Amino acid sequence: AQSVAQPEDQVNVAEGNPLTVKCTYSVSGNPYLFWYVQYPNRGLQFLLKYITGDNLVKGSYGFEAEFNKSQTSFHLKKPSALVSDSALYFCALGGGATNKLIFGTGTLLAVQP
Amino acid sequence: GAVVSQHPSRVICKSGTSVKIECRSLDFQATTMFWYRQFPKKSLMLMATSNEGSKATYEQGVEKDKFLINHASLTLSTLTVTSAHPEDSSFYICSAGDPGAVLNYGYTFGSGTRLTVV
Numbered sequence: 363a364q365s366v367a368q369p370e371d372q373v374n375v376a377e378g379n380p381l382t383v384k385c386t387y388s389v390s391g392n393p394y395l396f397w398y399v400q401y402p403n404r405g406l407q408f409l410l411k412y413i414t415g416d417n418l419v420k421g422s423y424g425f426e427a428e429f430n431k432s433q434t435s436f437h438l439k440k441p442s443a444l445v446s447d448s449a450l451y452f453c454a455l456g457g458g459a460t461n462k463l464i465f466g467t468g469t470l471l472a473v474q475p
Numbered sequence: 476g477a478v479v480s481q482h483p484s485r486v487i488c489k490s491g492t493s494v495k496i497e498c499r500s501l502d503f504q505a506t507t508m509f510w511y512r513q514f515p516k517k518s519l520m521l522m523a524t525s526n527e528g529s530k531a532t533y534e535q536g537v538e539k540d541k542f543l544i545n546h547a548s549l550t551l552s553t554l555t556v557t558s559a560h561p562e563d564s565s566f567y568i569c570s571a572g573d574p575g576a577v578l579n580y581g582y583t584f585g586s587g588t589r590l591t592v593v
Contacts, residue, residue, distance in 0.1 A: 396581040405481065405568050405584035450517055456581060461507060462524060463570070463581060468517045 364389045366455040368466035375443045376474050383438040383469045385427075385453030394456040395436040396463065397427055399449045406452060412436060423447070443473045477503050479571045481585025488559055488592055496554045496588045498569030504549035505571035509582065510542075513566040525552040559592040566590075 365388045375381045387393055394413050398406040410421025417429045427438045438451060453466040478501040488494050498508055508525040523533045523544050531544035541563075543555040552571070556563050566589050570582040 398581070398584070403484075403566070403587065403589060405479075405586040406570075407584070408581055411581060452519065454581065461572075462509070462521060464521075465519045468519070470517070 364455055364464055366453055366464055366466045368451075368453055368469045370469050371467075372470040372472060374472045374474065377445050378442050381440050381443045381447070381471065381473070383451050383453075383471060385436045385438065385466055387434050387436060387453075387455050389455060393429075393436075395427075395429065396454040396456060397421065397425070397436075397438050398452045398454060400452065400468075401449050409438070409451075443471075445473045445475050447471060448473045477571075477573075477583040479505075479569065479583045479585045481569050481588055483588060484586060485589045486591070488590070490560055490592055491558055493555055493557045494559055494590060496556075496567055496569075496590075498552045498554070498571065498585050500550045500571045500583075503571075503573050505552075505573060506549065508546060508552040508569055508571045510544060510552075510554050511568045511570070513568060513587070519568070522554075556590065559590070561592045564590055564592045 367386050396411045397409040400406050409425050410419050412419050412429045420426045425440050450468050452468050454463045456463045480499045482497045506527050510522045511519045513519050521534050522537045523531045525531045525544045525546040527546045527549050533539045546552040568587045569585040572582040
């Protein structure tokens with residue numbers, strides 16, 4: 363069965379410092395992996411995806427993620443955090459016969475000024 | 476880019492009444508739409524997959540008679556919460572995609588509907 367895990371409920375980081383939000387997955391075939399961000403009382407916004415190709419994927423707002431097949435991980439990163447990056451981040455796994463997206467439990471990122 | 480409009484953004488209803496939430500794809504045809512429920516501790520639960528012209532596929536544990544889904548056109552899916560109760564209060568989010576969306580950008584999400592049942 364496919365699954366995706368975000369082991370951290372919350373990540374705290376000071377503005378200007380690098381940030382990492384972790385995601386691991388389990389899938390029998392090739393994974394389609396996504397990161398989304400959610401601001402309060404809003405829907406989800408697409409940040410970036412990995413389907414195939416380079417393991418380092420660059421996305422919106424300066425975010426990037428590294429696909430690591432051996433560790434089955436797809437951690438989200440940003441070299442220098444902004445206060446405005448504070449939001450809820452979801453990792454998602456897609457594909458398969460139903461084309462459903464399976465979401466992790468979300469990680470709240472709090473960037474302190 | 477692809478835009479999904481969800482309406483209403485907030486609704487308050489009395490216990491026992493029904494509420495309809497609309498999800499529209501504005502600039503593309505969505506053969507598939509998904510309905511999610513987001514609980515206070517933030518996790519997203521997929522409720523059902525809505526396919527245009529056919530019956531929705533519900534996830535295990537979701538009452539299909541409670542949460543009626545209709546996907547009558549390629550641009551509109553509706554979720555009706557029937558005989559709503561306070562425990563149905565939640566944030567409901569739809570997402571939509573065209574064929575192959577999952578391979579390109581995932582799916583586009585609506586802005587969500589905050590349902591409060593009093």
